Amino acid sequence: MASTELATQRALYVGNTISSVVYGGNLFLYVYSTYLLMTSVKQVRHRRFYICFGGLLLLLLTIASASNNALCELMWIENQSYPGGPPAYLAANLAAWYNVFGTAADCAANILTDGLLLYRCYIILGSRLPIIIIPAIIYLGSATMAVMMVIESAMPMSNLWQGFAAQFGISWVALTVGFNIIVTALIVSRLLFFHRRVQSIFTDQQKSTYTGTVAILVESALPFTILGIAYLATYIQGVPSATAVGIIWGTFVVLSPQLIILRIAAGTAWSRDTASDITQTTLHASPHVSSSSSSSNTINKNPW
Template identity: 75%
Template sequence: MASTELATERALYVGNMISTAIYGGNLFLYAYSTYLLMTSSKQVQHRIFYICFGGFLLLLLTISVAGNIAFCELMWIERRNNPGGPPAFFAANMSAWYNAFATAAMCLANMMTDGLLLYRCYIIWGSRLPVIVIPGIIYLGSATMAVMMVIESAMPMSNLWRGLPAQFAISWIALTVSFNIIVTALIISRLLFFYRRVRSFLNDEQRNIYTGIVAILVESTLPFTVLGIVSLATYIQGAPCAMGIEIIWATFMVLSPQLIILRVASGVAWSKDTACNITQHATFPRNSSSGSSTISMHSKNP
């Protein structure tokens, strides 16, 4: 077996192991978020939407993970004695129905995740439509490339890592990563702007909830964006580790929005009211008699 083939199989194995662990985290986050949404005494708008949205994302992730595991089980166990061994099976079955199904599930999950991220950017920027025009155009281009990639990858004897399917895949990942970079930068800049503006008016707990490191990482899906950049770079270079990284990246497509939904369920996510309250309270000076801020940051979540 060539060293590149061995490295590819090793990356596939490691990627599946890590993705399975992250899948367990996604399962817990969805169950806990659903519990909070159903039992919270706070009024949470679109409660049913977030429950259904997170559940469908989890279903898509289940399909993707199951497809990858089925492919590896056939390649390494059931069909390992076929002529050419695992490398030949790998090359001949990239367009198998379970692989095409898993790829389609991954792309649909990405569309849903990017759609939620675009909506969150719209909310955090105070419902300013011009802010999301360019990201919205990129989002539509990414969705188009994803559909074309799925169609081409399902053709008989096609290979997602070569030829036309690979070109569509690179275009899809490049557009998705570009979208994530722009939207992530917009959200982070907005949160940092509010942090600088109101840091003297909020107590430590309020700053951590709305403009702290955790809020920035979750609301902007920064880890997902960084992992997407790494996935794109390895895919273009044809590195053996590219497949493993892409599998892990796919699990973050679901993990990132599940974390946002958890913040919504916990009542600490940003909303239109949050931005409005920060803007209004930032214009008032401290209460001179008490020496403390009179800000109340409690607001309804979207």
């Protein structure tokens, strides 16, 4: 077996192993956030939507993971004596229905995730429509390229790493990563702006809840964006490690929005009123009044 083919086999194994671990995390987060949404005594807006949305993402991830595992099981166990070995079987079955089905599920999850990120960006930036026009255009272009890639990958003897399918795939990943970079930058800049404003007013707990490191990482989906950049770089180069990075990136497509839903379920996510509440708190804050007492009445109310 050639070194490149062996590296691809390793990448498949590593990618599936790590994605299985992340899948378990996704499953736990969905069950836990659903429990919080169902048992919360506070009124949570769009409670049923987030439960259904998270469940749909988990279902799509399950289909994609099952497809990857089925391909590897057929390649390494059921057809290990296939002429040319596992590399030949992989090349001949990339366009198999179950593999295309898994790719379509991953693309659908990505479209839903980017849609949620666009909505969260709109909320965090004060519901100002002009700011999200460019990200929205990129989002539509990314969704179009994803659909075209799935259609092309279903053609007989098609290959996601070569030909038209690869061209559509690279365009899809590039647009998705570009979209995530823009949205992440907008959200991070907004949260850092408010973080500076509340430095001398909020308690440490209040600052960490709404403008802390965890809030910035989750609300902006920064880890997902960084991983997407790595996937795009390896995909363009066509190196074997792109397979592993792509599989892991596909699981983070669901992990990032599930973390956001968990914050919403816990009542710590940003809402339409959070920015205005912080502004009012800073305007009415007095150096003679305890910061914890002046801000808790405003910002600690349920944002949803």
